[in-house]
Amino acid sequence: MNLQTKIPLQPQRFNQIDYNSKVLLLGSCFSENIGEKFQYFKFQSLQNPFGILFQPFAIETLITNAINQKEYTEVDIFFNNEQWHCFDAHSQLSHPLKDGLLTELNKNIRKTYNFLKEASHIIITLGTSWIYRHIETDQHVANCHKVPQKKFLKELLSVNQISESLDATVSLVKSINPNAQFIFTVSPVRHIKDGFVENTQSKSHLITAIHQTLKSNRLLSEAEGYFPSYEIMMDELRNYRFYKDDMLHPNQLAIDYIWGKFASVWIHQNSEAIMDEVNAIQKGLAHKPFNPNSDTHQKFLFRLQENQEALESIFSHITF
Numbered sequence: 001m002n003l004q005t006k007i008p009l010q011p012q013r014f015n016q017i018d019y020n021s022k023v024l025l026l027g028s029c030f031s032e033n034i035g036e037k038f039q040y041f042k043f044q045s046l047q048n049p050f051g052i053l054f055q056p057f058a059i060e061t062l063i064t065n066a067i068n069q070k071e072y073t074e075v076d077i078f079f080n081n082e083q084w085h086c087f088d089a090h091s092q093l094s095h096p097l098k099d100g101l102l103t104e105l106n107k108n109i110r111k112t113y114n115f116l117k118e119a120s121h122i123i124i125t126l127g128t129s130w131i132y133r134h135i136e137t138d139q140h141v142a143n144c145h146k147v148p149q150k151k152f153l154k155e156l157l158s159v160n161q162i163s164e165s166l167d168a169t170v171s172l173v174k175s176i177n178p179n180a181q182f183i184f185t186v187s188p189v190r191h192i193k194d195g196f197v198e199n200t201q202s203k204s205h206l207i208t209a210i211h212q213t214l215k216s217n218r219l220l221s222e223a224e225g226y227f228p229s230y231e232i233m234m235d236e237l238r239n240y241r242f243y244k245d246d247m248l249h250p251n252q253l254a255i256d257y258i259w260g261k262f263a264s265v266w267i268h269q270n271s272e273a274i275m276d277e278v279n280a281i282q283k284g285l286a287h288k289p290f291n292p293n294s295d296t297h298q299k300f301l302f303r304l305q306e307n308q309e310a311l312e313s314i315f316s317h318i319t320f
Contacts, residue, residue, distance in 0.1 A: 014223035016268040021120040028127025030187035042318045049108040051090025054127040056165040058142035066112040072105040087141040127187040129157045129202040162209035182224045184210045188233030
């Protein structure tokens with residue numbers, strides 16, 4: 001008896017991710033979840049250098065500014081609630097000191113540019129079609145930073161607006177890195193603050209726009225595509241036991257499940273043995289012994305160190 005609807009998935013035929021790949025992850029908080037998996041398994045990756053970006057315009061702005069090597073100055077930031085903020089970045093970059101924020105913004109914009117030039121894969125996770133436009137500057141913001149709601153206009157991006165933004169992002173990246181491969185997905189996190197119906201409308205716009213871009217953009221190859229994170233959560237994990245206490249965000253069990261599905265499609269099978277080695281070392285490092293001074297534990301630490309050094313000698317980017 002089959003008690004679950006399964007979404008059919010096949011391993012990607014071209015350009016899968018391995019330990020020589022460089023993966024840039026941009027987008028909503030689900031990018032953080034998958035990005036943490038890449039970091040845990042010691043792949044070469046960079047996730048959300050400007051923090052969580054929920055909507056496509058914010059991602060396009062980051063890519064544009066990175067490729068143009070923008071230098072952030074005082075005119076790009078503002079002070080609110082005892083912190084300095086930037087409308088282009090998430091509040092996790094906000095800083096109590098003006099120079100501290102500018103330093104972080106400019107460091108991360110350079111890091112993004114340098115990584116973009118060498119990235120093999122760019123994973124974009126879109127979270128919402130709803131955006132906020134700052135009335136005073138007529139600027140679409142990545143984050144409102146708790147500035148009063150009356151200072152913004154809330155707008156729903158159309159399918160064409162999203163598709164055009166994705167096309168612009170693809171074109172910009174391909175202009176400096178023609179070999180970069182795009183993977184698009186939609187976050188399974190529901191934005192209920194927008195409203196239940198409004199969230200569904202928002203997600204449908206994102207999904208339609210992504211497929212429109214994949215179908216019509218001549219810069220995208222057969223190797224580039226859509227991974228159904230949203231659909232897996234909605235169909236295969238159709239139970240609240242897969243959610244955190246807020247009943248909106250996937251819990252760790254769901255994240256692990258979706259990561260397993262992603263890995264089956266996009267991670268090269270030759271990397272599986274290395275992932276197993278990394279996992280064993282990570283668990284060993286997290287192990288808490290009953291007696292740290294025992295001979296048994298000292299031998300365990302010696303073997304663990306040997307395994308670390310062996311792996312680090314093969315892959316220079318891996319450090320524990």
